[in-house]
Amino acid sequence: MARGHCCDKMGLKKGPWTPEEDKILVAHVQKHGHGNWRALPKQAGLLRCGKSCRLRWVNYLRPDIKRGNFSREEEDAIIDLHEKLGNRWSAIAARLPGRTDNEIKNVWHTNLKKRLKKKLATPNSKGHSTAAASKCDSGSACQSEPVNLNFPGKISPQPSSSEFSSITDSPIRNVETHINTGIKEEQMDSLESFPEIHESFWSDALSSDNSSMPSAFHAVNDESELQFPFSPADALEVGYGHSSRIDDGMDFWYDVFIRAGGLQELN
DNA sequence: AATTCCAACAACCGCGACTAA
């Protein structure tokens, strides 16, 4: 059947999302859910197509998304799973808690494909293929269980800088962003001591009964009119995701973070 | 200092699957 793309409608915005749009979308989904993506933008007052809203939510704004670089374990898991599942990114993502198919796909195309190629080119290297195959052959539930990455059910803190091969790969890159927006370097060091966020955090935060919300969420909620389900730590961590490329975004998230009490609250 | 190249990642696009009328 012939049909135009949903975004073809005149007046609908395309391209990068602004912090204001994010705020509207998060607030709307938090309040009403996302039963109908098609109708959502109109209800929420967004000049976006439903598809764009869905993508933004699924790939970026969803509260259970894990931010930060991929750990070695995660990368190995992706390689293994890709070998078993092929380019079924959503299936791979389902086995990597907190990671999106889009993110995994990007990592695959930019890093892992090259790494695997290099590995296979090395004569003495034991490829993942053999190891993965033997794991499955041994009868373990390799296809059905989520990969155990040592941080199940919680939003992980940023990995330690030792896990990154270079400054470019490291979250430290993003520290510069925060320096630019006013956070001092020594304060950034304290981010290593992010409090652990329990499994119940997001379900509590998103539930209609706000009285059960963790205090961190109240801190955000009380200090401003924002309706974000973010703790101070996550407000900052989400800020990482925006990166220095979206300066307005950084200012916005920094504002959320400061309103939530800043780094003092984290220690 | 200017230009080019490259890596990273957010977002778009088109298609197939699913579902309700």
Add this chain to the structure above:
DNA sequence: GTTAGTCGCGGTTGTTGGAAT
């Protein structure tokens, strides 16, 4: 069974910052 609307997935593109020249 057919049609139209919607969703979700995978491929691809566009933009950006940093490194290299």
